[in-house]
Amino acid sequence: EPEVTQTPSHQVTQMGQEVILRCVPISNHLYFYWYRQILGQKVEFLVSFYNNEISEKSEIFDDQFSVERPDGSNFTLKIRSTKLEDSAMYFCASSARTGVGAFFGQGTRLTVV
Amino acid sequence: KNEVEQSPQNLTAQEGEFITINCSYSVGISALHWLQQHPGGGIVSLFMLSSGKKKHGRLIATINIQEKHSSLHITASHPRDSAVYICAVTKGTSGSRLTFGEGTQLTVNP
Numbered sequence: 001e002p003e004v005t006q007t008p009s010h011q012v013t014q015m016g017q018e019v020i021l022r023c024v025p026i027s028n029h030l031y032f033y034w035y036r037q038i039l040g041q042k043v044e045f046l047v048s049f050y051n052n053e054i055s056e057k058s059e060i061f062d063d064q065f066s067v068e069r070p071d072g073s074n075f076t077l078k079i080r081s082t083k084l085e086d087s088a089m090y091f092c093a094s095s096a097r098t099g100v101g102a103f104f105g106q107g108t109r110l111t112v113v
Numbered sequence: 114k115n116e117v118e119q120s121p122q123n124l125t126a127q128e129g130e131f132i133t134i135n136c137s138y139s140v141g142i143s144a145l146h147w148l149q150q151h152p153g154g155g156i157v158s159l160f161m162l163s164s165g166k167k168k169h170g171r172l173i174a175t176i177n178i179q180e181k182h183s184s185l186h187i188t189a190s191h192p193r194d195s196a197v198y199i200c201a202v203t204k205g206t207s208g209s210r211l212t213f214g215e216g217t218q219l220t221v222n223p
Contacts, residue, residue, distance in 0.1 A: 031209055033209075033210065033211075035211070037154075042199075042213045042214065042215045042216060043156070043199065043201075043211075043213040044213070045210045045211060045212065045213075048209060048210050056210055058210075089154050091156060095209065098209040100161065101146060101158040101160075101161040102158060102209075102211070103158065104148075104155070104156040104157070104158065105155075106153070106154070106155040107154045107155060107156070109154065
């Protein structure tokens with residue numbers, strides 16, 4: 001069964017450092033998403049991406065965040081200068097089109113120390 | 114106030130029991146989703162509904178658009194059903210992004 005793959009599964013980084021979270025969406029999918037879940041809280045939308053550009057973003061997705069699809073298969077989330085409050089589980093998701101369910105990756109647990 | 118509310122927050126059941134988890138929403142939606150999150154954190158999509166009812170194995174999801182309410186039922190529950198069940202909606206004006214509820218922690222005891 002096709003799946004969304006995220007790497008790494010867990011990343012520990014120092015405050016102020018840049019991190020890149022990587023995702024390989026399902027190959028024929030066109031819509032890509034990043035969500036995050038702070039420990040003990042609900043999942044929150046960060047950004048959606050279609051046709052090589054951001055289609056929606058939340059107020060959480062400020063100038064410290066960026067997304068890229070560098071090579072047609074990977075989809076990355078970059079946090080430029082991490083803060084303690086960026087510690088969370090980050091989920092990548094993809095869907096073939098709008099109006100259908102999305103497939104989620106297993107998540108990357110980011111710990112900022 | 115959350116746009117998507119779930120009840121109960123926590124639910125403990127004995128193996129074999131029939132389980133119902135409820136979801137209410139306060140916004141216009143194009144679809145409602147039920148997802149399952151396992152202890153390791155991974156999220157699996159169970160159902161996407163825009164009307165009526167869907168069934169997959171022992172899981173049944175229903176939605177009442179007029180009442181802005183959905184239920185997820187599990188028949189003949191089993192300890193392996195223990196997980197967090199999350200209701201999420203695709204709002205009518207927000208493209209395809211999901212807005213999530215807080216989740217219901219289900220524990221099924223043998």
